[in-house]
Amino acid sequence: MKKYFLLLVLSSFLTMTYAQKTTEQRLQEIEDRLALKALVDEFSVLADRKDIVNQMLLFTEDAKVESVNNGQAIVLSGKKQIGDAFEGFLSLFEVVYHINGQQTITITGDKATGIAYCSVSLIGVQNGKRMKNDMGVIYNDEYVKIKGKWLIANRKSNFTWRNSQLLSE
Template sequence: MTNTEIANRLALKELVDTFSNLADTKDVCAQMKLFKEDAKVVSINGDQKFVSEGKEAIGKAFSDYLDLFHTVYHLNGQQTVSFQYNNHAQGISYCQVVLITNQDGKEVTRTSGVRYQDYYEKIDGNWLIASRESHFIWTKVD
């Protein structure tokens, strides 16, 4: 593995981890800086599929969803990456997502196992998310 490939792998791990950190603080404005202008996000949860295209639509979808919860917590796991040309890559990363809200005076915790299928593009020396499919593999509600 070359030094360039190692640097790119580290940068992509940082990109994915930064996305999660910003979700936890609900800083959607900063999250949108991690996406290409014409990015696409698809969230798949069972039979439900939600598609957002473009940073503005993605930002609104993220804000609307995160506003449902008072606590958001992501724990990222493994990530694999393959490179296509010097400025394109794809990756799979795993994450445990915990979302906590109040319903009828009770705390409700949703914990999900999520697999992200990402496509990245390096623009002006920075890796950005070009598209992301979020597959909610399992969810437990307490």
Template sequence: MENQEIAHRLALRELVDTFSNLADEKNVAAQMALFTPNAHINVVMEGKEVFDLNGHQQILEAFSGYLVQFSVVYHLNGQQTLEIDGDSAKGIAYCQVVLIKEENGQRIKQTSGVRYQDRYVFNNGKWLISERLSDFMWTDIQPI
């Protein structure tokens, strides 16, 4: 593997990890810098599409509206596979997401297994997410 490819792989891993770190901070505005202006995101939960988002404004509104209900947002990223072809790439990344909220005086923990299927573009010296399918494959909800 050549140095350029290694650098791209590291940058793409950092892109995915930075997305998760900013989600944990609920800093959705900063996440927008990780997407192309016309990015497309689909969010699927247990086989049902819950969001079909186009562009920064729709993504910002949907992510902000969703995350505001949780007191704790915690992502733990796992394996990532990538196929890089010049200034474009596609990848799959796995993540466990823990969300905690209060409901009727009870703390509730929602844990999900997420598989991100991404398309990336290299633009002005950095990688950006142009498309993302966020597949929440399973979710477990329990009081804590």
């Protein structure tokens, strides 16, 4: 009986603690969620523009990006290596187009994790033919808030499917 009572008291305390969030704390959480969504969207918009310089401002200095495609992983460390790889890859395409979808976020103070879904279209010349590559990607992110601004600390990009088609000239 004592164990049951203790469990009931502990459960009530945890419930009250959550319910006692101040309006300011709740507003901060809403602001953080909106900022994290904007961060993911800004990453995609800058990729579409091939604006690598500004895209790198969205990462921490020691960020890591892991891209997984067909079971093969490439790990990039630091803004310089990430930026060089992004610039080299995006230069292969005339058109880069991201459409972001659902995103889930867990915030713990100045750190957060998130999962975001994205559809990417890449149009470029491959083997002398103009091709369109559509891909589905799931981003598993770790974020950190530095001086009031959310940044990407780690990103694992899982390219889950791909469809290629020849475009007419």
